[in-house]
Amino acid sequence: MQQIFGYIAVGALAILGTGCVTPAQNGALGGGAVGAGLGAIIGGASGNAGVGALIGAGVGATTGALIGDQVDHDRHRDHAHYAPPPAV
Secondary structure, three states: OHHHHHHHHHHHHHHHHHOOOOOHHHHHHHHHHHHHHHHHHHHHHHOOOOHHHHHHHHHHHHHHHHHHHHHHHHHHHHHOOOOOOOOO
């Protein structure tokens, strides 16, 4: 029964995660996933994969969000330089 709830939770997160996302949110999601994987590998080598995954996910999500936020700011900054279309 718990396994079914786990599958439902993962499915719900997958559906909710595919909505309208900003580059910061996308970077946080990707960075958290990559960080958790690398943290688990490094933590597993030192004997505690769970703690490594948690630390890696936090660092990865934070870094990904910061990079994505900068990408978002760069996109908006570029739009400020365009002139309005000519009058017809």
